[in-house]
Amino acid sequence: MSSKLNIPSEIFAQLSSQRSTWLVTGGAGFIGSHLVETLLQSGQKVRVLDNFSSGKKFHLKNLQAAFPTEVWKNFELITGDIRNFETCLMATEGVQFVLHHAAMGSVPASVADPQACHDINTGGTLNMLRASLKNNIKKFMYASSAAIYGDDPELPKHEKMNPHVLSPYAASKIANELYAHSFFKSYGLPCVGFRYFNVFGARQDPKGSYASVIPSWIQALKNKEAIKLFGDGLQTRDFCHVSQIVQMNLRAALSDHSEIFGQVFNVGLGQSTSLLELLKYITAEVQLLLPDLPKNPEIIFSEVRVGDVKYSKASIDKAVQYLKFSPNVSVVQGLKDTVKCYLTSEDFS
Numbered sequence: 001m002s003s004k005l006n007i008p009s010e011i012f013a014q015l016s017s018q019r020s021t022w023l024v025t026g027g028a029g030f031i032g033s034h035l036v037e038t039l040l041q042s043g044q045k046v047r048v049l050d051n052f053s054s055g056k057k058f059h060l061k062n063l064q065a066a067f068p069t070e071v072w073k074n075f076e077l078i079t080g081d082i083r084n085f086e087t088c089l090m091a092t093e094g095v096q097f098v099l100h101h102a103a104m105g106s107v108p109a110s111v112a113d114p115q116a117c118h119d120i121n122t123g124g125t126l127n128m129l130r131a132s133l134k135n136n137i138k139k140f141m142y143a144s145s146a147a148i149y150g151d152d153p154e155l156p157k158h159e160k161m162n163p164h165v166l167s168p169y170a171a172s173k174i175a176n177e178l179y180a181h182s183f184f185k186s187y188g189l190p191c192v193g194f195r196y197f198n199v200f201g202a203r204q205d206p207k208g209s210y211a212s213v214i215p216s217w218i219q220a221l222k223n224k225e226a227i228k229l230f231g232d233g234l235q236t237r238d239f240c241h242v243s244q245i246v247q248m249n250l251r252a253a254l255s256d257h258s259e260i261f262g263q264v265f266n267v268g269l270g271q272s273t274s275l276l277e278l279l280k281y282i283t284a285e286v287q288l289l290l291p292d293l294p295k296n297p298e299i300i301f302s303e304v305r306v307g308d309v310k311y312s313k314a315s316i317d318k319a320v321q322y323l324k325f326s327p328n329v330s331v332v333q334g335l336k337d338t339v340k341c342y343l344t345s346e347d348f349s
Helices: 009-016 030-041 057-066 085-092 107-112 114-134 168-187 213-222 242-254 275-289 317-323 331-344
Strands: 021-025 045-050 075-079 097-100 139-145 191-196 198-200 227-230 239-241 263-267 299-302
Touching: 009 242, 021 030, 021 085, 030 045, 030 057, 030 242, 045 085, 057 075, 075 085, 085 114, 097 114, 097 242, 107 114, 107 168, 114 139, 114 168, 139 168, 139 242, 168 191, 191 242, 198 242, 198 331, 213 227, 213 275, 213 331, 227 275, 239 242, 239 331, 242 263, 242 317, 263 317, 275 331
Parallel strands: 021 045, 021 097, 045 075, 097 139, 139 191, 191 263, 198 239, 227 299
Antiparallel strands: none
């Protein structure tokens, strides 16, 4: 059920010394469920707001099964939609920290339905900001995306670069950053945003039209199916294990430095991996557990998808400087855990 997140011990120690109530929007999803798990492990009270449009109820059921009753009593679920302001208002009542991760999280999905992307990502985030302000939230952390850098050739990507928006998804994330910054400047709401690069790990859905590449490839290899690859495979990404996302959210929430408010931070490893390299790593890890599988899987190359970028690599200097970000899970280390989780999980079989 659970993966080893390698959260630095000082974060757990600081969390354990101060019990708070946290709201995780999208808490039944991939990233959100890892945040929920870590917070519960450290003795926090956790409320989840999710409409289960992409989040999975079995993520929460698995967490419930893993925790003793005395821990799970600190968990609360609100089934609702961030597009409803009253729901957001109810969800933020009595909360000290918001970790906002409810969203339409796919570039292709946003291209297919830009209005829904705007309503969920931008309208929903504005609702959450308004509700957080009204209920005097202590800090508001939210997910942005490296998609805002687009295909600007400059590498590594740093936070001072101008946006180069290629999709409605990227446009919604820029709008969210501007709203969060304005709520800090206009009303004093402490907001911190994270431009996630290519996050991976256990609980990422391998199914569906917009499935992420790592879980979908693991499933294809397991089923002895061809690997579908958009483009030539030479495009690069800064793949970042979900543990690093959890680490950054908690570092921001626990930070005493007010200069981080109204800011955005890249979250990645500061490394580039091509998709062909990634496939090699995944294949090697899968074959360790399933040695009878073919060593050279068939690859079906397709046209590049609209909105996809060619090269990506994060500069994490700002996160290191202001939040003491310390990447501690490499791509290969993260893949070992991820592959094992997918090959042994009944939820994604």
